[in-house]
Amino acid sequence: MDSSPKHQVISRELTTEILAGKFRPGTRLPSETQLVKRFGVSRPTISHALRALQDEGLIERRPGSGTYVSAGKEGHSAKRLGGLQIGMIVPNLRQTEIFESICGELASLARVHDFGFWWGAKASPVSEAKMTVQEAEDLCDRFIEQEVAGVFFVPFEHQADREASNRRIASKLRQAGIPVVLLDRDLGAFPARSPFDLIGVDNFSGGYQLAEHLIKLGLRRLAYVVKPLTASTVEARIAGARIAMQTHGLEVPRKFVHAGDPGDLKFVRSITQGRQYDALLCTSDHIAALLLQSLNRLGMKVPDDLRVVGFDDVRFANLLTVPLTTMEQPCRDIAVTAFHALRDRLADPTLPPRTVMLTPRLVVRESCGAYLHPPVK
Structure with a gap:
């Protein structure tokens, strides 16, 4: 169960929906009354969540009119690292709650730091269906064509050819000069390590x-x-x-x-x-x-x-x-650590591969x- 304060849970969910394209730039969000009914919380809690989104520049609150998705950052270039796009390959995004949470946090961090965030072939979440290896490889090819700056990758599991498939996808990105940060697990069996950054739990x-x-x-x-x-x-x-x-x-x-x-x-x-x-x-x-x-x-x-x-x-x-x-x-901590690991990798590709294991509770x-x-x- 997510032990975060309710306003943080709500702001993360709304952030994910905005970044996923459910609410387009310039469109109006549901009213506070509608959000109170949807999330089953008090109006002050909703106001707190919306203030957090406003502080991040995701929304604009117009007195007497409502709350709107900001249009100012759409297509904005990332000044710090040259207007970069980040990709994500997560086979079971919609079937695994922790990955939904981690990837939602990553999307929010990307937006705050002016990075484009690509969930799939388009800048929106992948479908509800489970991603196949072929779909992941196709997505990998699109990321290479789009010249994304880096990719977060959750390796496949529960299939006989998972290790070979994982290595093929990661190697293809590496050969294209695209840094890969692995989330949760490595490409092969424990305790072997691959030459990629890995962020997960201990x-x-x-x-x-x-x-x-x-x-x-x-x-x-x-x-x-x-x-x-x-x-x-x-x-x-x-x-x-x-x-x-x-x-x-x-x-x-x-x-x-x-x-x-x-x-x-x-x-x-x-x-x-x-x-x-x-x-x-x-x-x-x-x-x-x-x-x-x-x-x-x-x-x-x-x-x-x-x-x-x-x-x-x-x-x-x-x-x-x-x-x-x-x-x-610690899903949020995993996301924050992974995001900074990718930024460090982009700033200095010569860094040695790092493994960061966060403490579970x-x-x-x-x-x-x-x-x-x-x-x-």
């Missing part, structure tokens, strides 16, 4: 913290639930959990990682039969939510019969039937059983 630490939290609650038999062909970020989380168990003198089960569909009852039954585990760590909140549904259908109660934790802290994590213990990803809720018994010391 997944090893996140996996360690989650496992240690469960261990301190007195749980000894842990396992990880993943989807097949997952990303290197997940491998880092699993590695962190393994080290946490070993550090606390626990034996890591031979079958520690279970890859499959958490919505498949047969798969979930194979993990839970015989009560062989005390807790299951999931690679994302989405997987944890599907697992909770399957466990409920199998008649298992969380956290009484089994503990479950996720990763990401998406909006619905606190709204599930059993609120989810998870690791919060443990969010404790009911699914881990922390409120059933006092922690073990």
